[in-house]
Amino acid sequence: MTAQKTIFHIDFDSFFASVEQQNSKALRNRPMGVTAANGRTCIIASSIEAKRLGIKTGTRTYEAKRLCPSIIFTPAHFREYLEVSKKFLNICKDYSPFVELFSIDEVFMDISLTEHLFKDKYEIVTLIKKRIREEIGEYITASFGISHNKLLAKLASGLNKPNGIAEITPETIDKVYSKIKLTDICGIGERVKERLNKIRVFSPLDLRKVSKERLILEFGQDRASFLKNVSYGIDNSKVIPYTFSIAVKSVGRNYCLPQNEYNKRILFQTIYELCEEIGIKLRKLDRKARTIGISLRGNINFKKQKTFLKHINTGKDLFYACKDILENELSFEKEFTKESYIRKLSIWTGNLTEKNMSKQLDLFSTSSKTDSLTETIDKINNRFGDHTIRNGFLLYSRKLTTEPNGYMADRYERSLISNM
Numbered sequence: 001m002t003a004q005k006t007i008f009h010i011d012f013d014s015f016f017a018s019v020e021q022q023n024s025k026a027l028r029n030r031p032m033g034v035t036a037a038n039g040r041t042c043i044i045a046s047s048i049e050a051k052r053l054g055i056k057t058g059t060r061t062y063e064a065k066r067l068c069p070s071i072i073f074t075p076a077h078f079r080e081y082l083e084v085s086k087k088f089l090n091i092c093k094d095y096s097p098f099v100e101l102f103s104i105d106e107v108f109m110d111i112s113l114t115e116h117l118f119k120d121k122y123e124i125v126t127l128i129k130k131r132i133r134e135e136i137g138e139y140i141t142a143s144f145g146i147s148h149n150k151l152l153a154k155l156a157s158g159l160n161k162p163n164g165i166a167e168i169t170p171e172t173i174d175k176v177y178s179k180i181k182l183t184d185i186c187g188i189g190e191r192v193k194e195r196l197n198k199i200r201v202f203s204p205l206d207l208r209k210v211s212k213e214r215l216i217l218e219f220g221q222d223r224a225s226f227l228k229n230v231s232y233g234i235d236n237s238k239v240i241p242y243t244f245s246i247a248v249k250s251v252g253r254n255y256c257l258p259q260n261e262y263n264k265r266i267l268f269q270t271i272y273e274l275c276e277e278i279g280i281k282l283r284k285l286d287r288k289a290r291t292i293g294i295s296l297r298g299n300i301n302f303k304k305q306k307t308f309l310k311h312i313n314t315g316k317d318l319f320y321a322c323k324d325i326l327e328n329e330l331s332f333e334k335e336f337t338k339e340s341y342i343r344k345l346s347i348w349t350g351n352l353t354e355k356n357m358s359k360q361l362d363l364f365s366t367s368s369k370t371d372s373l374t375e376t377i378d379k380i381n382n383r384f385g386d387h388t389i390r391n392g393f394l395l396y397s398r399k400l401t402t403e404p405n406g407y408m409a410d411r412y413e414r415s416l417i418s419n420m
């Protein structure tokens, strides 16, 4: 039998709200909500004080005002949250090389191989908590879940929030399972719960009793195996260190226009902006793309991708590639009439060169002048923020921002962290 592992799941408490409260004394000890920087109608995170009043993620701002007229709202600052995440990862990796970034405010750690260097696992918890206080801020706390696998460690971290520690051992699984809801388990969402209810499974222990065959009928082989394992607290997945580089296979961006856009010039300006942004991402990742795709959706739809001979990574080249697709492949000029409008734009790139290969390609390129100009622009934009220097064509167009989305869904954001 292999030795039992020791896995931590560490989850910050009310993360976005705590970071805001850490940074501004005026927000501390009071109900407050973080809203998205644009479209401030919905709360994306609320402080512990607001949660006590029933104000949580997803609550509408007018509803929150009704529940608590003195509530304060502040727009999200994703870049700062990302900085806190990075600091936190740097702390964790002093205690184990196996640290997995699960979301912007959650990590898994496998301390099986390093635990013996300390008094015990609880000493590691105490040390990390102390360093969060000292290096990140006294107002930011995290809850720790300890168990022998990721599934149970994640379940444990939710048992004693905020600023808690909880452990689930093979002996205590049943006791914990008798108290929790199906949806407390990572991997069981509302929809799966409803389908389980239909076959008379209402709790994790019911899930253990239902036959595997019945589950296969309802969910198919894979999901049935997962659910059956979950019912016994079995999970064999590994903690994957964030330093393992993530293969970036494509870079792109979706953008919803603020209104139905009938104006062709504005559409092209927005396409240019998005191309500039994708160019910046590609260059930061040291990649060039050969396949470009574009999709425009509204009351008339366009979608096509095309693979070019040359590898490109500047906004200008990407824009001309999009223009080529729209004009030559999709006859956009003819199809897009006075009554046409577009609401959503997507641009993506693929067929990316491997890291460092884009530099080698440049040896054979004749466009060294363009490259050094792009490099200078990148340097300035790195210092003063993306889109500081923009093409003349964009002079009067909206500035789009390249905010991280906070959920680490974007491989680009993850790769920035793993390449720190």
Ligand SMILES: [Mg+2]
Pocket: 011, 012, 013, 014, 015, 105
């Ligand atoms: Mg959290």
